[in-house]
Amino acid sequence: MKEYVMGNGAIALGALKAGVNVACGYPGTPSSEIIETLAKYPHEGLHLEWSVNEKAALEVAAAASYAGARALVTMKQVGLNVASDPLMSLAYVGVEGGLVVVSADDPGPISSQTEQDTRRFADFARIPVFDPSSPEEAFEMIQDAFACSEKYKTPVIFRPTTRVCHGYASVEAQERYQPKAFAGFQKDAGRFVIFPRLSYKNHGLIEKRNVRIGEDFSSYRYNTIEGEASEKAVLASGISYMYAKEFLKDHPKIRLLRIATAYPFPEDFAKKALSGVKEVLCLEELSPYLEEQLLKLAGKHALSLKVCGKLTGHVPHMGENSADSIAAILQEFLGIDAPKGGRKITDLPSLPVRPPVLCAGCPHRASFYAVKRAMAGQKTYYCGDIGCYTLGNSMPLDMVDTCLCMGAGVTMAQGFSHVDGEGKAFAFIGDSTFFASGITGVVNAVFNEADITICILDNSTTAMTGHQPHPGTGINMMGHDAGKISIEKILQGIGLEKIVTVDPLKLDEAIEAVKECASVRGVKAIIFRSPCIAIERSGKTCSIKDSCINCKACIRQTGCPALSLSDGKVTIDASLCTGCGLCAQVCPVHAIGGEGDE
Amino acid sequence: MNKDILICGVGGQGTVLASRIIAAAAMAEGNIVHSAETIGMAQRGGPVTSHVRIGETAYSPLIPLGQADLIIGFEPSEVVRNLGYLKEDGLAVVNTTAVKPVTASLSDSGYDGKEMTDYLAQKVSCIFADGEKECQRLGSVKFLNILLLGIASGSGRLGLQKETILGEIEKRVPAKFREANLKAFLSGFEIGTKKEEDKEP
């Protein structure tokens, strides 16, 4: 039976077909739907979890693999940074059952902090990487990745990019899946306990093995040659291959190579495919990885081959490619005058900008607003973190001074407190991020006597990535109620003396709590607790009464997208408003009421 | 069949359901379909698009510029933003109700979509519909996507049977909203057929 699924769904179905026994991950766009899809399809016998972070996910999977099970680990590219500690060592130790780490790259970047290239990570760790260029391929290739991992007893990286993860296509879905049968863990300290001499020995073996894998990959079914022999050729990978194919369908004579296994580089394949070629253009996103491999190849074999791409200015270093950008680059490289291209757009009216904002009624807006009001006029440091609440940076809230990486808010606030005893340092961190990487930062603060106020924005979900459960919400991916882990108790356990829990939508109380915490020294925490509007719909709305003096304070102070001006008058869009009542508490003449008004 | 359909709007307007229904209907009629959607940070009130590509040789998940047969626009300025994708003889179905971004409200810039619809009327072949008014009649803004889908279907440019689309709608909406969605689709279909007839010389 064929099903129309997202690329991430195709990866999940491919893994099920490969008999995956354990799947772990941490949510991150564009990878989150893999674990979610596994949960939706029949998966009896599969252990499925949202791990607390990517490092934990990989370690859980590693042990399962040592026992002979097939294990899948999913994350976005920055998650791989978190998982890099176990990954680097695991590369030396190797695996027993197939272990595939899906690390989804995000050229653009569309929803990420970095434009890093996971293929480089694979090279760095000396482990194979697969790079699909469509959802259909992803479905097939993830199965190949498991087979490769098991054959060579190495972890394997599978690297889709956003357009593959979020593209839709039809792939095969089965009524039921058979998890792989496996032998169980065989104790072998010489193999599974990493020691310097083991790493030394395995380092040599790994380099030898990688040559063999490169030879294997030279006949891999997704490393392909199309078109005729020509002096100018094109090498593409991932989604760029599809863009190139789209353009070259009208120019079938041009030779198009595609390399789906960037590392270990399929040298024989490339050498054969490029014989007779004088100039090759590399089309890839993120880093010029394949381009550099060709440069090495040309040097190693003294080929007279000109290699064009990012390093020669033919292709931009940053951002994602598109069908149109690739078409333009190819036209120039091949000297083709193409009739295609968009319609001529002239005298375009100026378009409204739409930066992403916190949703109407989002409790984070109220939390930020309470801190802003409480601290008005004082010197402050607002350290943000990764999640929906990064959007607290937008006007008019303007409440995020720094954002670096997951969990950094808590620790960066400490840095500011140590270099400036006067200013008040705040950390804003979401509930899921707190569990993922906030707790150790709080321990650090207490031990090193920082003076910070930690604001935990607890909306009882992992909102940004599509509302995944986490340790604070109780129900896990196996569908079991594991009990909610209490943030308050964790903080008490660490030794915080001041821990206040407030409902951010009760503005006065929230402001009071902030003032109270900011006025004492040491490590303090405020838990702003109110559910994400997307998981708990209130059904309420507020409206503007006739007594409105049109001062626009509500819009200017909250910036709620449900508030807007219509013919110069403030109105509330009832389809967006959740009746959170924040604007009503801001209005100086109490002109906002309605169902949200008690 | 080869068809490229671009659906655009603002995060939260229900563009995704519309694109899934079109894709499913096209597959039900035996076509190969690919589509791509905006997901993640950009969804939160930002511009969103879905590219639906029907046909065997549609390799790129995104429609190349100038190749969309049809744009289904949930918001007038978003249609203008994506106009470059439309074929010379393509059609745009446009909801004239503007979604005002917070930035516009903060700066009193007074964006109301009028300038956009004027521009579109001048430049391309369009079917306009006052989504707000139509939805009031239908009882909820939740039906905007099905209404616009109805218009697109009525215009004949989807190249899909009305019955196939209706079948896919039925599969995807909860039973208690089935009647209302059917009504939304049919009133859209009527607008679409009528407007396309008006255009005949």
Ligand code: SF4
């Ligand atoms: S009550 Fe006010 S602040 Fe809250 S969602 Fe409605 S308009 Fe926005």
Ligand code: SF4
């Ligand atoms: S703050 Fe109150 S009085 Fe001022 S515009 Fe808003 S509703 Fe009207």
